[in-house]
Amino acid sequence: MQKNIPWIFGGFLLGVLATAYGTHQWFAHAQQTERPGNSLDNPIDIPRDLSGLSIKIPRIRVVHTTDATDEGGSMYLQEVDPWLGYMWGKALSQRNFRERDGVYGDNGKIEGVLLPDGATKMMDRSHTNSCGSCHNVPYRDAGAGMTIAKNGATGRNTPHQYGGGLIEMIGLQIRLQAYAIADTNRDGWISKEEAKGKRLIIHNLPEGEPGRVAIDLGSFEENEYGMPSLNPVMYPIYVDKNGQRIAYARNMKHPEVAGYQIEVQVFGWGNLYMPFRPPVSTTLRSFTTAPFEIHSGLQSHDPTTYLSPKRDAHALVSNAGAQQFITAASKDRGGVRAPSKNGMPGISLDDPDRDGYAEEISEGDLDVAEWYFLNHPAPARGRQTADVRAGEKLFAQVGCATCHLPDWQLLPGNTKAKDYTQRFDGDRRFFDLKVAFNDKTERLESKIEYRTEQVKTAKGERSVPRRGGYTIRGIYSDFKYHDVGEDFYQMQFDGSIVKEWRTAPLWGVGTTAPYAHDGANLDLDSVIRRHGGEALDSRVNYTKLTAKEREQIICFLNSLVLYQTDQLPCDINGDGKIEENFKVQGMNTGMECFNPEWLFRIPVKIEGPIRNIRGEKIVSRAGVNLRAAYGLDLHFLRDTDGDGFPDITDQHPTIRGFRDGLR
Ligand code: HEC
Ligand code: HEC
Numbered sequence: 001m002q003k004n005i006p007w008i009f010g011g012f013l014l015g016v017l018a019t020a021y022g023t024h025q026w027f028a029h030a031q032q033t034e035r036p037g038n039s040l041d042n043p044i045d046i047p048r049d050l051s052g053l054s055i056k057i058p059r060i061r062v063v064h065t066t067d068a069t070d071e072g073g074s075m076y077l078q079e080v081d082p083w084l085g086y087m088w089g090k091a092l093s094q095r096n097f098r099e100r101d102g103v104y105g106d107n108g109k110i111e112g113v114l115l116p117d118g119a120t121k122m123m124d125r126s127h128t129n130s131c132g133s134c135h136n137v138p139y140r141d142a143g144a145g146m147t148i149a150k151n152g153a154t155g156r157n158t159p160h161q162y163g164g165g166l167i168e169m170i171g172l173q174i175r176l177q178a179y180a181i182a183d184t185n186r187d188g189w190i191s192k193e194e195a196k197g198k199r200l201i202i203h204n205l206p207e208g209e210p211g212r213v214a215i216d217l218g219s220f221e222e223n224e225y226g227m228p229s230l231n232p233v234m235y236p237i238y239v240d241k242n243g244q245r246i247a248y249a250r251n252m253k254h255p256e257v258a259g260y261q262i263e264v265q266v267f268g269w270g271n272l273y274m275p276f277r278p279p280v281s282t283t284l285r286s287f288t289t290a291p292f293e294i295h296s297g298l299q300s301h302d303p304t305t306y307l308s309p310k311r312d313a314h315a316l317v318s319n320a321g322a323q324q325f326i327t328a329a330s331k332d333r334g335g336v337r338a339p340s341k342n343g344m345p346g347i348s349l350d351d352p353d354r355d356g357y358a359e360e361i362s363e364g365d366l367d368v369a370e371w372y373f374l375n376h377p378a379p380a381r382g383r384q385t386a387d388v389r390a391g392e393k394l395f396a397q398v399g400c401a402t403c404h405l406p407d408w409q410l411l412p413g414n415t416k417a418k419d420y421t422q423r424f425d426g427d428r429r430f431f432d433l434k435v436a437f438n439d440k441t442e443r444l445e446s447k448i449e450y451r452t453e454q455v456k457t458a459k460g461e462r463s464v465p466r467r468g469g470y471t472i473r474g475i476y477s478d479f480k481y482h483d484v485g486e487d488f489y490q491m492q493f494d495g496s497i498v499k500e501w502r503t504a505p506l507w508g509v510g511t512t513a514p515y516a517h518d519g520a521n522l523d524l525d526s527v528i529r530r531h532g533g534e535a536l537d538s539r540v541n542y543t544k545l546t547a548k549e550r551e552q553i554i555c556f557l558n559s560l561v562l563y564q565t566d567q568l569p570c571d572i573n574g575d576g577k578i579e580e581n582f583k584v585q586g587m588n589t590g591m592e593c594f595n596p597e598w599l600f601r602i603p604v605k606i607e608g609p610i611r612n613i614r615g616e617k618i619v620s621r622a623g624v625n626l627r628a629a630y631g632l633d634l635h636f637l638r639d640t641d642g643d644g645f646p647d648i649t650d651q652h653p654t655i656r657g658f659r660d661g662l663r
Contacts, residue, residue, distance in 0.1 A: 033096045033130070034058065038607045038622035052606060052621030053140065053566070055091045057630050059101050060639045060646055062088060062364030063344075064304070066319065069459045072634025072646075074367035075319055079462040082371070082430045082452075083599040084631055089372025090596075092365055094132040094140060097296055100658040101644065102357025103129045105297035112294060113278065115151070117494030123150040126297035134158045134295070137511065138564040142376050144512035147519035152492045156269060157519030160508050162562055163378030164267075165429050166472050167505070168284050169410050170479060171266035172323060173424060174217075177202045178234065178262055180421035182220045188420070189243045189312070190228075191259035192252060195220035200230060204408045204478070205471075211407050215478050226251030228260060232271060232481040232500055235279035236260040237313035237327065244311045245326065261313040263325050266479050269517035270490075270501040278327045284373040285318055285366055286328030292361050293330055300361035301332040301348040319367045320374050321428040321465070332359065338651045338660055347649050349660060358660040359645075374428060377594075379508035380435035380444055381474065382559040391556025394549055399538035403503045404476040413467030426467030427451055433594065435568065444563055445578060446594055447571040474560070476506035485532020490518065510558040524554050570594035590619070597629065604629045 036056045037048030065073025068080050077085030097103035104126040112122030128134060135158055137143040142161035150156040182190045182198050198220040205212040218230040228236050238249035241258040249257045265271055267287055268280040281287035286305065292298040305315045306329035315324040331352035338346035338358070347359040382388075395401060413426020435446040451470075452463040481500040490498040501517060509515075514522050521527035531539040542550065569578045570593055582592035585605035589598070597604040607620035623629060631637050639646045640653050645661040647653035652662045 031096045031098050033094055033132075036623070036626055038624055039610050039612075039620050048622060050607070050612070050618065050620040050622050052623065055095055056604075056623055056626050057088070057091055057632065058639070058642060059095065059097075059644045060632075060637055061347075061359065061362035061644060061649070062368050063636045063646060063649055064319075064363035064367055065636065068462045070636055072631050072636035072638070074364040076634070076636070077368055077631075078319055078371055079464060080460070081601045081631065082463060083596040084601065085368050085371045086375055087372075087596050087600075087630075089368035089370070092369045093130075093135070093142060093372065095130055096133075097129045097298060100357075102298055102355060102360035103296050105353030105355040107297070113272075115492055115494065116272070116496040117492065120493050123148065123294065125294050128295045130296070131291060135161060138562055141562070141565050142373065143562060144508070147514070151272070151498070152490055154490055154518040154520065156517055157514060159269070159504075160379070160512055160562055161373060162376060162508050163472075163475070164284055164376055165374035166378060166408075166410070166470075166475065167266050167479075168322060168374065169425065169428065170408055170472070171264040171282060173411060174202060174233075174266075174479070175262055175264045175323075176421050176424060178217075178264075180419075183421065186420060187243060188310075189239050189259050189261045190220060192222065194259070195222070195228065197221070200234065204405050206409055206411075209409070213402075213405065215405075215480060217480060222252050226253035228252075230262075233265050233479055233502060235263045235265050235271075235282070237263065237325075239312060245308070245313055263313065263327065264479075266502075268502065269504070270481065270498060272498060279325075281328055283318075283322050283324055283328070283370075285320075285322060285324055285370045288366060288369045288373065289328060289330045289361070297353055297355070298360040299332040299350075299352050300330045300363075300366060301334050301350070301359045302330060302361075302363045302366050303334065304363055304366065305329050306333050318370055320370045321425055321467075322370070322374075338662075340649060340651065342648065344649055346651060347645060347661060356659050375430055377433035377435065377446075377565060378472075378475075379560060379562050381437065382444070382510065382561045383437045383439070383442075384559070385555070387552045387555040388559045389556075390549075391552035391554070391559075394545065394553050395556055398541035398545065398553075399535075400542075400553075401476070402538070403478050403480070403482060403535065404506050405478045405503075406474050406476055408472045408475060410470045410472065412469035415467070426465075427470040428465050428467060430463065430465055432470070433565075433570075435563065441569075443569060444561075445569045445571075448574065448594075474507055476509075476560075477503040479503065479505075482535070483533040484535045485530075487530045487532055488516065506557065507560050508562045510560045511562040524557050525550070528553075565594050568594045572598055585625070588619075589621070597623075600629050602629045 033055045035047040035049035035054035037046035041048050063073050065075045068075045107126040110121040111125035134145045135143050136145050144160035145158035147155045147157040178200050184194045200217040201214050203212055223229040238246050238257045238260050240246055240256050263279050263282040265280050265282050271280045281290045289300040304318050305324045308315050308326045315326045317323050332348055332350045334348035336349040340346035349358050351358050410427050411424040415423050417423045430452045432449045433446050438445045453466050455462045455464050481502050483499050515527035571578050579592045581588050584598045584603050587606045587608045604623040605625045607622045607624050610620050612618050636648055641656040643656045643658050650661040657663045
């Protein structure tokens with residue numbers, strides 16, 4: 001026995017070392033959501049997921065490019081392989097970021113703008129490592145979710161982002177319509193003189209269309225606080241007599257201020273609308289940088305949002321075609337750049353949170369994330385029963401639809417118009433998913449309608465959004481802030497009160513309980529009865545209906561639904577039918593569903609029928625051609641040392657350095 005002690009002890013030590021080595025390796029490679037392996041991979045080296053639902057690509061920062069022929073760059077992912085770009089963007093929204101990706105930095109610290117009590121910041125930071133941990137109903141999509149500590153003790157509920165691109169486009173359109181009314185001399189900003197006597201009245205639909213209404217967003221003139229008397233959805237940025245931004249101006253009483261520019265805040269429940277508060281992020285791109293920073297401690301290095309050629313409110317126009325605003329510039333400004341060997345700008349070494357990890361989110365990452373959110377399918381309508389139809393009529397009759405406006409039109413793009421206020425973007429998406437309930441099969445079904453045209457050049461083919469007009473049906477919002485009564489007022493820590501809220505778009509509302517900005521209503525009837533203020537008449541009308549009629553309204557609202565996109569039956573190849581046994585790369589993938597992986601230039605090939613470790617016959621949906629399908633060998637995506645910095649920007653492509661490419 002005595003003799004065996006060194007052996008026992010030695011064996012134990014070896015075991016510990018092996019475990020440490022193994023788990024260290026595992027830690028280095030794996031995370032819950034990144035599982036590229038198939039049944040033949042050793043799960044210690046390459047975590048696997050035979051359901052095929054996990055993220056199949058390693059964390060590699062996408063490189064921003066503007067030339068679509070740069071293979072694997074962000075413009076290539078948008079115009080040459082748009083579904084691949086969509087999935088790289090989706091992966092960013094679902095990924096559980098790890099320490100080695102630079103996540104967190106200031107866990108538990110509170111951050112954001114100072115609340116009116118003068119002491120408390122808006123919310124706690126670095127507390128989740130993925131967009132998907134809050135936006136997760138349904139799971140794996142840009143869904144709705146939990147209520148979080150934010151702005152005050154009642155908190156804020158997480159809304160869904162289905163159809164977010166359409167909302168963004170409405171906002172940017174309203175912005176141009178406002179300038180068309182007030183910027184008389186067309187110099188790009190609204191002077192105090194120009195504002196005199198003008199009101200912002202716009203319409204949801206063009207002249208002659210049934211359902212067209214006028215939306216009054218207030219007066220351009222100064223109010224007693226020196227701010228434009230516009231609805232809070234319009235956020236002013238003050239400029240001097242040359243139209244350049246005065247970042248420190250609180251209002252137009254400031255001697256240097258000559259007028260203002262505007263951002264339109266179509267996202268978020270409601271903003272505090274106080275001097276010195278930056279607007280709620282107004283574009284999808286900024287609503288990606290801001291949450292990455294606040295919730296996950298990941299700072300973006302994004303020249304698209306921090307460069308302002310005219311030194312006014314405007315930053316650049318993103319690859320996806322959205323005007324960006326300087327108010328959303330994140331802290332990483334690329335002050336110091338790593339050396340690069342090929343003339344590419346090196347990665348930013350600024351590291352604003354001082355956690356040692358550089359360029360945590362790249363400009364190219366934001367390009368593909370924006371591409372994904374812009375194109376994310378919109379909510380659908382479930383089964384259209386007699387009650388649903390009756391409910392929709394009653395909804396309009398009792399006055400709900402005056403705020404919850406059903407339809408909006410995106411005007412066709414005409415980017416060459418002489419008058420800048422007429423340069424509408426048109427529909428910038430590359431596809432529209434038409435989803436409808438099929439009464440025969442009794443399920444939601446879909447088909448893809450492309451919104452692109454093919455452009456052939458000497459260097460190859462690109463697919464570019466046609467930028468036509470588009471009528472959005474059933475979004476149910478006027479995108480205006482309203483005082484809907486005291487029951488909705490949110491008291492801040494110091495007793496000051498937020499009174500006005502953006503009309504919540506009701507699409508998807510059947511699947512997004514709990515309701516209201518604070519998630520305080522667990523069912524639809526109670527959130528409707530909570531309405532007062534400007535909505536008092538419609539609330540009273542609602543309560544006067546018979547119980548049956550109220551039920552019909554609820555039935556109608558419950559028919560506005562979300563759905564799990566990758567499980568949605570879809571005629572993905574456009575042959576007019578949805579196949580039970582859909583073949584991709586020679587493999588039977590089962591039901592033809594909305595899985596973008598089948599639409600890559602090189603579609604994902606699944607592993608197919610195998611026996612699992614228990615000897616049961618299963619179909620493995622893990623991919624077997626991931627490097628080719630996901631473009632991991634393309635020039636701009638290749639990451640030889642696997643440290644997350646692609647070779648093209650890595651200061652040392654063969655030394656693994658998670659921090660800055662070298663260390
Ligand atoms: C900790 C939970 C949480 C995380 C993580 C999170 N969000 Fe959100 N998100 C929210 C809440 C809460 C709101 C509503 C905020 C408000 O209006 O005050 C919101 C609102 C949004 C909106 C506006 C939707 C609309 O139509 O009004 C977008 C877009 C969005 N988030 C994108 C993202 C992205 C992209 C990420 C990841 C980078 C992310 N969010 C991560 C909680 C979260
Ligand atoms: C004066 C404008 C107005 C009218 C009229 C109005 N609403 Fe609203 N509604 C709002 C606003 C603003 C909110 C957002 C409240 C918040 O942020 O907490 C809202 C929220 C809701 C919500 C919760 C949405 C969610 O995602 O949490 C539902 C459901 C709703 N309204 C249904 C109705 C119905 C049904 C009627 C008619 C009886 C109606 N509303 C009339 C302005 C209005």
